[in-house]
Amino acid sequence: MTYEASARKERGAAEKAPADRTFWGRLSAWAPYRALAAMATASPRRQFLILAIFPILWVLTQHLGPMLQMLRVSLTDAYPVAPGVEQHFTFDSYLRFFQDPLFWMPFFRTLIFAGVFTFCTLILTYPVAYFLARHVSRKNQMLFLLLLLIPFWVGEIVRTYAIMILLGNTGAVNLVLRWIGLIDRPIPFMYTSFSMGVGIVYLTALYMLLPLYSALEKLPKSMNEAAADLGAGAWTRFRRVTLPLTLEGISSGCTLVFLISTGFYATPVLLGGPSTTVFAETIAGFFHVAGDEWPTGAAFAVIMFLAALGISAAFQRLMSALRKGDTK
Amino acid sequence: MNRKNRIILSCVYWAFVAYVFVPLILMVLMGFKDSNFIGFPIRSYTLEWYTGVFDDAETISAFVYSVAIAVLSTVISILVGTWIAVLLEGRSFWGRAVVFGMTVLPALIPGIISAIAFRIYARYLGIEPGMGAIIWAHAVHNVPFVVLVVMARLSTLPKSQIEAARDLGADPLIAFLRITFPYLVPAIMGASIFCLLLSFDDFVRSFFLGGYEPTLPVLIFAKLKSGMSPEINAIATVALVLTAVIGVWAERFTRRMNKDS
Known part of the structure; x- marks a missing residue:
């Protein structure tokens, strides 16, 4: 008997076996289900359509839809439309952005802050990731990493509040400084760009740490040893070997942290002051008041999104150019 | 030289650990302070504030509200995310890259912009601000994470198992429910917990889409x-x-899962 024939025989036997013993057997023997299944699997094309139609509709209407609707609202003069008012197409909301420094100042401030905070996060977490990947034994690596992960499960508001307690005039930092005798009156850390920076770096550090760690972990130790054998000092090894080979991790970590930093709302409200108003607060302002401000808010959100995305894309392109330049 | 480096780096690591933990520890400690005034030093301690939490109806109801939102939005994210992952993993079709791009989009949009977009879209769909709107926004926002986790697990599923099931007469749906789905359970559990936490901790979407009742x-x-x-x-x-x-x-849980596979 050939293999084919035996397989066919076995399949026949399986079909004939009492199929109603299990739930699944009963289900596949149930006539309406069989008819439905036969209809659905009549052709690979139809089967694919049944599988694909819901996900595609979902991502179009739920993932893309909100962004498109925001874009559409930003190009109208009234939203939500009051009864008896006609809606017009206009660019006014976008023009408004350039007319008032009250609008574009926070915008540029947000981008500069996000850039600076991203850089600070990178400087702070790179040695930590380096230590984890290079100087901790394999067995302990997960444990050391897990230790850092725990606080990051805690929410944005709770961690922001923790920073408020740390930096307040009667906070822990001022207490310690006074106790050492460095100062005799508290330093007003709070409601400045400094307190905001400490808070945002605190919230985003993990998103930088993980890509850096995985890039450093992949890097073979032999590379550094070869460089050392060829006479490179510690600094040269880092600059010529480790750094270029972890550019990819740096690039993805920075992009992620930059995008997240531009989107914070509660943290700047709670930790920042009047001189550190970020664009998120400006945008939010249009949604607290009467409805006719919505198009302006939407337009500003679109501007913010395009700027953040554009800068991230430019940064990634720059980093990949650097990478290619180094491997040449 | 290497030794000196190592010592410096380990100091940096432990300083970072302190930076990450100290604020939270101080916050917990401050809850025991026997005074209305926030600030150091703490001279006397009390349990009053902690016991007060469990008597405060406002806090309890906010907590229950947050948990309910987290659970319901997670259920939606898991169902939709798993479906999308099954479509995208190991299949090539025209426009797949576009569908994938749109799938991960909500995870890349900065918080405030995503909240505003959801707020406008909820208005457009006629969803009133409140529980339904928050559940919907959390569900959509969390789908990309489910898709990525489930796709990663799906890529390690031996194809032969599905083929064997099909050979034995299972149709695609039954093969999915009896072979693929049980294999995905650890990934789905991990993704669920992740979604629950994301939803429970979320501020910006809850703030812009909420009605009068606050989440925690x-x-x-x-x-x-x-x-x-x-x-x-x-x-x-x-x-x-x-x-x-x-x-x-x-x-x-996820580490055990990775060990299994």
């Missing part, structure tokens, strides 16, 4: 805006302990 983070924010008090520390600590415990448990 929104309640803490509102209380903070009217002034700091050890009462807030106690509430925040309860939220902190809950999320940290679930987070650690999830971490162990």
